Amino acid sequence: MSTVGEPGGIEALYPFLAPAPVDREAVVTDLCASTRRKADEIVxxxxxxVALHAERLVACARAMAAAFEAGGRLFAFGNGGSSTDAQAVAQVFAAPPEPARAVAAVPLAQDVALLTALSNDVGYELVFARQLAALGRRGDVAVGLSTSGGSANVLNAMAEASRRGMLTVGLVGYDGGPMAQEDRVAYLFVVPSASVHRIQEAQITLCHVLWELTQRVLTGET
Structure with missing residues (x-):
């Protein structure tokens, strides 16, 4: 592992941490340019x-609203950063700003004791599927997030949700990966990027658009 002071060390990534004198003005200029490039990329x-998913977003929002009207609940899940995004999705659906309508929503990665028990006793690839097997029912909504589209535990959860008659919604990156194959989910939203950062930023935007469109259907605005 490279360290500060070694060729290719951490100062190659963060030159302002280098022990030797640096051109601070050049560093600031580079940081500003990098920030602008990243902002332009995500925009x-x-x-x-919009052009890629607009019609599918509207159709998905209508299906989700119908599920919620019938008493369905939302279960969201993912790994790492996608787990954090899944929790944010559940939060906005379950506790939206007023006067938006709240719906029952559960992030499946929130219970550390349950996750570690299932990982240890059953296998990490089933940590979400086992929860859906216990909690899910026909008419609920399963929202799975994965940058690669190939996370085994997310794919297994989607399969379990489908078997139980749940509405399945997937958000993935790159080319969609395995989740894009064989019609694994009812509504799939692929973010065509090779950057994990850009994928996750765009995925959470799609989730908020879905929430807003669903709210419009629930309140009769569409």
């Missing part, structure tokens, strides 16, 4: 998703 990617 362009988000705009491209």
């Amino acid at each position: 362009a990617l988000r705009r491209s998703l």
Whole structure:
């Protein structure tokens, strides 16, 4: 592992941490340029998703609203950063700002004791599927997030949700990966990017658009 002072060390990534004197003005200029490039990338990617997914987003929101009207609940799940995003999705559906309508929503990665028990006793690839087997029922909504589209535990959860008659919604990156194959989910939203950062930023935007569209259907605005 490289360290500060070694060729290719941490100062190659963060030059302002280097022990030797650096051109601070050049560093600031580079940081500003990098920030602008990243901001431009995510704005362009988000705009491209309008044309790519607009009709599917509307159709998915209508299906989700119908599920919630019938008493369905939302279960959201993912790994790492996608787990954090899944918790944010559940939060906005379950505790939205007023006067939006709240619906029952559960993030499946919130219970550390349950996750570690299932990982240890059954296997990490089933930590979400086992929870859906116990909690899910026909008419509920399963929202799975994965940057690669190939996370085994997310794929297994989607399969379990489908078997139980749940509405399945998937958000993935790159080319969609295994989740994009064989019609694994009812509504799939692919973010066509090779950057994990841009994918996750765009995925949470798609989730908020879905929430807003669902709210409009629930309140009769559409």
